[in-house]
Amino acid sequence: xxxxxxTQDTRDFGSRIDTIVLAILIVAMCSQIDPLSLGRDTxxxxxxxxxxxxxxxxxxxxxxxxxxxxxxxxxxxxxxxKIWWSPLPCWALIFAMILSMIHAPNVLNGFAEAFEKTxxxxxxxKGITAKEPKEAIAEIIQYGFYFVVAPLLFVNWIHDRRSGxxxxxxxxxxxxxxxxxxxxxxxxxxxxxxxxSTAPRGxxxxxxxxxxxxxxxxxxxxxxxxxxxxAPKEVNAWxxxxxxxxxxxxxxxxxxxxxxxxxxxxxxxxxxxSMAWVALLFFLAYSTPRSSNAIIKNRNEHLRxxxxxxxxxxxxxxxxxxxxxxxxxxxxxxxxxxxLHHFETGVGPGNYQxxxxxxxxxxxxxxxxxxxxxxxxxxxxxxIGILGLAALIWMSTHFAHQARIARKLNPxxxxxxxxxxxLCAFAVVVLFHAGIVRGMSLVLAFVFALxxxxxxxxxxxxxxxxxxxxxxxx
Amino acid sequence: MxxxxxxxEAQHNTNFAKWENALSLLAVVSLSAIAFTxxxxxxxxxxxDKLTFFVLAFAGLIFAFTPxxxxxxxxxxxxxxxxxxVVFVIYSLSRRSIEGGIEIKLALLPDTPQIISYxxxxxCALAVLTSPLWWKHRTSWTxxxxxxxxxxxxxxxxxxxxxxxxxxxxxxxxLDPLPLIETLRQCIEFGALALVCxxxxxxxxxxxxxxxxxxxxxxxxxxxxxFAAAPVEEAE
Numbered sequence: 001x002x003x004x005x006x007t008q009d010t011r012d013f014g015s016r017i018d019t020i021v022l023a024i025l026i027v028a029m030c031s032q033i034d035p036l037s038l039g040r041d042t043x044x045x046x047x048x049x050x051x052x053x054x055x056x057x058x059x060x061x062x063x064x065x066x067x068x069x070x071x072x073x074x075x076x077x078x079x080x081x082k083i084w085w086s087p088l089p090c091w092a093l094i095f096a097m098i099l100s101m102i103h104a105p106n107v108l109n110g111f112a113e114a115f116e117k118t119x120x121x122x123x124x125x126k127g128i129t130a131k132e133p134k135e136a137i138a139e140i141i142q143y144g145f146y147f148v149v150a151p152l153l154f155v156n157w158i159h160d161r162r163s164g165x166x167x168x169x170x171x172x173x174x175x176x177x178x179x180x181x182x183x184x185x186x187x188x189x190x191x192x193x194x195x196x197s198t199a200p201r202g203x204x205x206x207x208x209x210x211x212x213x214x215x216x217x218x219x220x221x222x223x224x225x226x227x228x229x230x231a232p233k234e235v236n237a238w239x240x241x242x243x244x245x246x247x248x249x250x251x252x253x254x255x256x257x258x259x260x261x262x263x264x265x266x267x268x269x270x271x272x273x274s275m276a277w278v279a280l281l282f283f284l285a286y287s288t289p290r291s292s293n294a295i296i297k298n299r300n301e302h303l304r305x306x307x308x309x310x311x312x313x314x315x316x317x318x319x320x321x322x323x324x325x326x327x328x329x330x331x332x333x334x335x336x337x338x339x340l341h342h343f344e345t346g347v348g349p350g351n352y353q354x355x356x357x358x359x360x361x362x363x364x365x366x367x368x369x370x371x372x373x374x375x376x377x378x379x380x381x382x383x384i385g386i387l388g389l390a391a392l393i394w395m396s397t398h399f400a401h402q403a404r405i406a407r408k409l410n411p412x413x414x415x416x417x418x419x420x421x422x423l424c425a426f427a428v429v430v431l432f433h434a435g436i437v438r439g440m441s442l443v444l445a446f447v448f449a450l451x452x453x454x455x456x457x458x459x460x461x462x463x464x465x466x467x468x469x470x471x472x473x474x
Numbered sequence: 475m476x477x478x479x480x481x482x483e484a485q486h487n488t489n490f491a492k493w494e495n496a497l498s499l500l501a502v503v504s505l506s507a508i509a510f511t512x513x514x515x516x517x518x519x520x521x522x523d524k525l526t527f528f529v530l531a532f533a534g535l536i537f538a539f540t541p542x543x544x545x546x547x548x549x550x551x552x553x554x555x556x557x558x559x560v561v562f563v564i565y566s567l568s569r570r571s572i573e574g575g576i577e578i579k580l581a582l583l584p585d586t587p588q589i590i591s592y593x594x595x596x597x598c599a600l601a602v603l604t605s606p607l608w609w610k611h612r613t614s615w616t617x618x619x620x621x622x623x624x625x626x627x628x629x630x631x632x633x634x635x636x637x638x639x640x641x642x643x644x645x646x647x648x649l650d651p652l653p654l655i656e657t658l659r660q661c662i663e664f665g666a667l668a669l670v671c672x673x674x675x676x677x678x679x680x681x682x683x684x685x686x687x688x689x690x691x692x693x694x695x696x697x698x699x700x701f702a703a704a705p706v707e708e709a710e
Contacts, residue, residue: 092555092615099559102529105522112521311640319633322651323626326660328570343660344562362648363641377625386622386664387559393625394618431629460669 014073015160015167020170021066022157022178028062029442030180030213031203035061054138057438062152063145070153079162084155084452086148086340089395094144096391097349100384104348106355117395139383143349146396146441147448154449155215159456170415170453177446178224180425181217184210185242192295199298200248204439207298208372212426212435214242216260216443219258219421220450222313223266225413247298250432258425265407265417303368310366315432316372317363320378321377324359346385355382372437399451406454409462415454422447497607498680501673505684506694509564509691511593514571519699523567525694530560534689546685553681555615558671560688564695565667569593582643582651594663601666604673611676619668623661630657 036056074080094222101107110132115123127133152461160167164456188210191200199207223240243255326343341347352374357365380389400423407416426444429435436444512519519527537546537556546552575591601608608616634654641648652710 088549088552088555089615091620095555096559099526099530099563103522103526103563105520108520108522108525312637316633316636319629320637320649320653323630323633323657326657327653328656342566344566346663361650364648375629377622377629381622381626385618386626387562389626390615390619390622391555393614393621395616397618397621 014076015163017069018073018157018160018167019169019172019407020068020278021228022154023172025059025062025066025140025153025442026173026176026446027180029059029439029446030177030184031058032204032205032209032437032439033058034205034438048363053231055438059439059442060142060145063150063442066153067145067149070156074156074162075160082161082164083151084159086152087398089391089398090148090151091392092352093147093388093395094140096345096388097136097140097143097384098121101133101140101237103345104132104136104351106341106351107132107348109137111419114184130352132348132354135354136348139350142306142438142441146436147444150442150445151198151449151452154446155452158453170457173450174447175226177436178218178221181214181221184213188242189245197293197297200245206371206382207247208251208370208433209435209440211246212372212429212433214445215251215254215258215429215438216349216426216435216440218243218255219425220261220418220447221422222259223262223418245295247295247302248433249299249302251429254297254425254429258421259426262417262421265420266414269446311364314365314367314369317360317365317373318369319357319360319375319378321359321363321365322375322382323357325355325362325382342385344385346381346383347390349388352379352383372433372435374434375432376434376436379434380436394429395448399423399448402451402455406451409455409458413454413461415450415460419447419451419454482614490496494607494610494677497677498603498673498677501600501604501607501670501676502680502683502687504596505561505670505674506687506691508561508568508593509519509688509695511571512695513562517565518570518645523563524696524699527564527692527699530563531689531692531696534560534685535691537576538685539687546677547682548674550611550681551613551615554672556677557675557684557688558615558619558668560692561667561671562664564691565597565664567695569663570709580651580655582655583645584643588646588655588659591658594659594666597663597670598666601669604670607676608637608669610673611672613672613675613696616668616672623665623668625644626659627661 034055034057038054038056074083110130111127113135114130115127117123118126128137154173156162156167158173160169172240183206188200188202191198201207201210202213204210204213218239224239234350239261240255243252246252248254261408302313305311325341325346340354377389384391400420403416403419403423409422412415426447428433488548534556537543546556569591572591575589576595577587577589579587622706631654634649634651637649643649643651645652
């Protein structure tokens, strides 16, 4: 539906709260700070064993509170018919995950075993909170918030039509995001100086996810020139600066892929000069004394084996181990003759870690896996099956298609080019670092929302040009 | 002269429409036949399979026999997604229920001949037969399914080739080729099945028919394996 985009800003109190909540959500999503956790930390209590606790990130809290505010505000404005709703592919992903959960024998067995001990309502609660069902339900709720609710919030706040007039918060949203990325990099740089051997991670729990965050953000922010017209174009090259300080070679590769994709989309060579600048920074980074250089040490960790007995790094062995999900269990692992995992629906959402161990078979399973170093495509395929992986790809390509349409309608718009570059970078980096985690998922949802915003802006511009043309003809 | 050209063109279009109708009907009948094979005793579904059939049947009845059906029928992507999901679940049972097939020996597993089941051959043949239909009426959902299968295939082959440089390859060796072979086999089977589902939803009439048939098939499967099942050993 084509709607005219204007930039009128009605400064009522509710609208200001919307603006503040949007800014807070964008800043909070660029982190993995965990102020709360559910469950007992048995290791810290000295009980001698570890129990998995459910960590609740700041971004998750911000998302839930923002959702509550959005519901209240939209109800107060009676504007439910005016809002943009998440498209079919987002709902399809949730459906595929629910289908995976009910079709996974280990999830159902986990529920049944816990239910049988008590029975009744208490039994149902025990069943739902048993290990496998709990992981599945938690993952479905998380994905529901990340890929159905979050894009809805972002689109409706950035292009807010609930009051009848359009409130355009695109500039605020992009600038808030840029500031959050910049702050992350500044903190990461400070960590690099303070921690001589540990990889910098900004506000994230692992250096790998911090790298995924930067790799996804940089191609988008590199095309920032049109938003802040006062800033000279050369400033944008500074957004490539963080690439030289990334500790994951795969994130570096992904950033380059994203920048090249943006350049091809824009048909400009400006970004090629940015890459030359990065190459110079690389040279400078490698020229510093090796013994104190955390970047080089951590970068090398990704490329060399961890011990004398290891031949190939564990994360790559696990890629092949994961393919065993396609083998009917009875035929291979000596279990029951019935099939206990399914190619089309997987082992159940959130149950990858609990099932991957036996898949190793005779493959070496010695070293500990570095955090956030799985292959996202295989993790999703094993967890939610080929249907779930297809739904995830469907959702991503749907939003990428919106950005392509925006680019076609308005080739001068920087946003569409940056978004395509960002999505390309994300598609590559998740081969090596499973990036759908707390915080980063919201960044992805934000990128999806911007694809819709870009398309709406482009359609409005075309409509405005046609209107001007027809008025001139009259 | 132009009238003659128009009438020839109209005749051509009518013939093509007849072919499309025939192919879509073939796809619908074939998918129903595949579902019927899941009724066989050899299927041995788990409790999760039966629960899934029941839940999907319930959802299918809502989609097919309530006012919601107009939205699904008119939205080809939604209908194709729903039908593909259900058919995939049913097929995973069907492929276990029919024994026998063509034996082939692969270089990677010379001592263990691989069996290409008749049902998977039938699915691949159907995908080829209905190709004019699904090629003309492609959907983004089917494209996503094929992309997912292609990504899994490429990663599996690439990582196998990489690990084969460091570990010995063999059924009893460190690097067992069976997961790679099973992955490739299932990617081809489910890819062909997704294309047949795309063909089955290409025309509004066949789409409507599939949406109504599927819940009844699912109910039949659930009832058959719940009330008239052969004794099944539950997995530990």
